[in-house]
Amino acid sequence: MMRIVRSTGWSKSVWLNCCLLALATLAPALQAQENGKRLALIIGNDAYPISPLKNAVNDARAMDKALRSAGFQTVTLENARKADMDRAIGEFLDKLGPDDTALFFFAGHGVQIENENFLVPVDFPSVATISAAKFACMSVARIFDELKRKRAKRNILILDACRSNPVAAKYSLEAGLANPQDAPGESFVAFSTGPGQTAADNPNGRDSWFTEALADYISQSALTVELNEVFTRVKKRVSEATEGRQTPWTTSSLTSRFYFHLPPTGDSDSDSTLAEKWMADARVREQREEWSEAIDLVNQVLQRKPGGALETLARNKLPYLTARKDALARFEAGDYAAAASSYEQALKLDPFAMDAALQGVNTYLLQDHLPEAIVLLKSMRLRGTSEALQTADQMLKQLAAVSPEAANEVQSGVPQPPPIEEVFSGTHFGVPDWDAGKRHLQATQVDITRWTKELKMEVPMPALLAVAAAPAQAPAVAENTLQAPAEAPPDHADDAQVAAVSNAIFHVEVVPTGDTRNLRLRADAAEEFGYVQFDGPAGETPVLFAGKQVVLPTKLKLPAGKYEIRTVDEGKVVNRQDLEVAPLSTQTYKVKRP
């Protein structure tokens, strides 16, 4: 009977299923806003033996989908028994950490007993006393107590459980839910209607008025408003839908702002694609004939002044939506003449709005205004789909009995459809949408890591002279090489810097151990030298030879002969290696720290 639906969080398919817009770009922002998790427990109970409901399970499913789109990890129970609810709540509480946001949603029957609220499981038994009834239900106070103990960052408790119910009736209890007592700190509590009042199921919808509105707003990725503002909108919408009979109720002790959807940078002004998202949402609203919502979104787009095709589209769309809203309002008020006029106006603004045309036809026919209705039917034949054309033809055939004009229209044959430019009026084919490009450039940055990660700026060291007082005895250092002096190296270092190195830091010494050739007597002695390449950490380790110093990596030009390479650390020789330098040879020595 009961079904548990679990989601473990961010999966691509969930995102794709949940929203049409590029929500993936919002995910990092949500993570940036909150270090903790977003966890939701959702329960929807329809299958009560007495007084079953028809929308609560749908409500739970709608909330599950909406909350997942807002980054919540959800656990959803459908038609839960008392034991199921106890266990699920326990597991839910166990998952909560101090940085987390906990959201508990219940749709089903709820009851207040002695000023305390209880949620009714589907296996609520027939009990004789109020006390027994309490034990058979889930106590909201108990949930509050557990939430207090867990100290989550914030707790959001939403109860769509204010319907008239069998428990209340059986024990002659007060209707609706009680004002919540002793809610935990950092909590937000919402009821589908005010305390002590009852809410109606939505007889024509799949969901209750309250949950339908709430899930809808939570699903809107572009609706980047704070939690309280979301509920302000829910209250307005439910109140309008129920003509004031039901107004959701909220109370909050939250000290931090909470957003179901946050713009990428946390600052909506910096998201250049937000206007596009709003416009996409507006089009969805338009299709659902939610004119007020669509108008709000289009106005938001226009306030942002996105320029280009998007702004043109929004500017053109606004009077159309307004005309449709007016038409509906006037039609519902019974002012058919004004409604028909508004429908006609809407059709002028969007000649392909066949539903407006049809509504207009019906509204004119209600007033027996045949010529006006036929004009709209002609429009349907000209611009509508084959289906709209068939509908128009059928209506014209019926009207042909009383209207020669209708008969003529039917006999005139199928008109040629308008050119494609007319179908997509407002779109300038062949002309780039410069502003869309600009928005794309603002929103997209090319990652250049692949080019920069290998970049180097090593500067070749120039030929440096070891500074000495006597110029004729100063040995030369070729580029990155230290050449041995012509004379035999002195036994002592005459350079204070070299002395300091010798005494203290890690370094390498090159010490002749046998005869080296006396080059002083040779005019051209290039073939009497060999080379030793010293490799190791660049710039760190000095190499000393003949009282002179260079740093790694370096190539020493040494008179041919025998040497000992000493690695010295803190004044002690930690490694020795013999090396024989042959004329014109090149060897490599790797310096390793102990």
Added chain:
Amino acid sequence: MKYLALTLLLAICATAANWTDRKEYDLVLAIRAETSPQARLALLDQWKAAYPKSEFGQVRRELYLSVYQALGDSPQTLSVAGEMLAAQPDSAVGAYWFTLLLPEEKAASPEQLALGEKASRQLLADPKPAAGVERMAHRTLGWIHWQRNEYTQAEAEFEKCLQLDPAAAEISAWLGTVLATEQQPDKRVPALWQLARASAYQDSGALPDGLRRQSGEVLERLYTAYHGDTGGLDQLRSAAAAAPFPPAGFDVESVAAAALRKQDEELSRTNPQLAAWVRLRQKLEAPDGDKYFAETLHNNPLPKLKGTLIKADPPGKPNELTIGVIDPAQAEIVLKLATELPNDADAGAVLEFEGTVDSFVKSPFGLTVTTDPSKISGWPAAPVASPPVPKGGHK
């Protein structure tokens, strides 16, 4: 004007196009009504499959382009823009989007680069381009040259970009990367400047925080390698944040220049004569060394120097001496004497000399100086002959 004409031409072409049948029209109306980009894409695919030869092919591509754009699928948008250019080489929409999106392509083919260059140049050919288009075209051209390792052209394009939009920190990052990639000594400081600007500039046009931080890390790494440490890096950042290009004469001392400077300071203190010779030699070995020789040194007196004799020719009474000044074994100066010296000297003799600079060879380095024996000191005197030993020995 070209765009206007093109637009009109397209309009005429589009007007002339006809629906294949009513079902095609129905399909297009369904596409028009669809609000979900994914569903719209599916309908476009359906249209394409059912009417592959539709007269509205280019319009259909444009609709594809807008759908992929709405889906944030840049590779597909680029691909459609390429198709538009293939179908109509002067397509303004194709050229615009291809130019705009090409730099996002991670591994652009040579063909794509060629098409991107053509598209960019087409946009630049418009005498009255829309705002930002010229900058965007130079951005892409620079990027294309960069991918082809044509760094000088890439630099030129990015510089044009920065002249058009000095706030474009993205271009500063690209230009800095190109300059650093070149590994040319004279481009290192401009590279550091551009990377500093990319990482420090924070007004409108700045890089997003993540990329700014990345640029900053690259800058610090390169700056440390170049300068030896991070000293002066903050000043560089501040200066670069205020201007897109370095002021004339701006320099950052490299670790090599610092070493040379320290050497010069030390030599000037301990051995000014040698310091002067090292400076002179550096000037002669610089790229404009020949010019310096001709204008400053030739036929002028050489300051007094000390050096080591390497070779004296001809033996016996030499009139040409080869001297090493820095390296006692490396010939640097040849002294040509007006008159010969009276005797030989061993290699290794330390001489002090002066003279007039005659000629210069850069590689292998050699300076020829004319002088005469009176201007050379340290030449050993001829050994005194031993008195003959009388025959018969001692009495």
